Amino acid sequence: MAEWAHLIASDVLAAPHGFLTGPQSDRRELDRVGGELPTVWLNQVHSARVVCVSEPYFDDARPDADALVTATSGLRLAIVTADCAPVLLEDRQARVIGAAHAGWRGAHGGVLENTVAAMVELGATPANIIAAIGPCIAQESYEVDEGFRRQFTDEDSQFFKPGRAGHYQFDLEGYAAWRLFLAGVGLTDRLSIDTYAYEADFHSYRRSTHRGTRSDGRQVSLIALD
Known part of the structure; x- marks a missing residue:
């Protein structure tokens, strides 16, 4: 993992990319990934929908989706997170x-x-795809209840560690890496950085909820095809 002030990058990705840290970053830092390229955003809704893009959307026309792909040079893809991977x-x-x-x-x-x-x-080609999972909530910080656990299969038990009575600690990063493996992805880099624990660097929806404070902060992750 390579790291700079306010920007984290994976060693395995060759494309211009970066995971911007939270409270200190602003949109002017987007140009640190790929230069002054147009950025494509989504209206994220916690879905499994993916869109293929060939040009940026106007703000009021962003599609409801949670992933985007492109083969068009000169575009920068962006997503926002605050504990999700x-x-x-x-x-x-x-x-x-x-x-x-x-x-x-x-x-x-x-x-x-x-x-x-x-x-x-x-x-x-799936085997040629390289993935990097950026900062997200870690298993030690992600307590879930029995109702949450019942939504997963017995095979998924490897991602649940027993916690206090009636609760578990869920490994979101490990689960995401497993799903990428099942999809045939050739290599996945797990940065293993806990957004909940590192308050100075990352927004965390769960941390804000626990404290009863504003939870609208997000960090931006970007990848570009130059």
């Missing part, structure tokens, strides 16, 4: 990139598999 993907041989917002609902519903499938439609 930001996942950036590329097939450098096919020149196809993707970005996904993988909360537990989206990951459970198939957003990562759908992102890989959309990249394949643009010419990518």
Whole structure:
């Protein structure tokens, strides 16, 4: 993992990319990833929907989706998170990139598999796809109850660690990496940075909820095809 002030990058991705830290960052830092490229945004809704883009959307026309892919040079893809897992993907041989917002609902519903499938439609090969999972809530910080656990299969038990009575600690990053593996992704880099624990650097929806404070802060993750 390579790190700079307010910007974190994965060593395995060749495409211009970055995970911006939260409270200190602003939109002017977007140009640190790919230069002055147009940025494509989504209206994220915790779904498994993926869109293929070839040009930016006007703000009032952003599609309801949680991942986007492109094979169009000169675009920068952006997603926002605050505990959910930001996942950036590329097939450098096919020149196809993707970005996904993988909360537990989206990951459970198939957003990562759908992102890989959309990249394949643009010419990518799953085994050639490299993914990086950016800062997200860690298992130690992510307590869930029995109702949450029942939505997952017995095979998913590896991502649940027993906690206090009637509760578990859920490994969102590990679960996302597993879903990418099942989709055939060749390599996944897990940055293993806990958004809940590192208050100086990251917004955390759960931390804000626990404290009863504003929870509208988000950090931006970006990948570009230059």
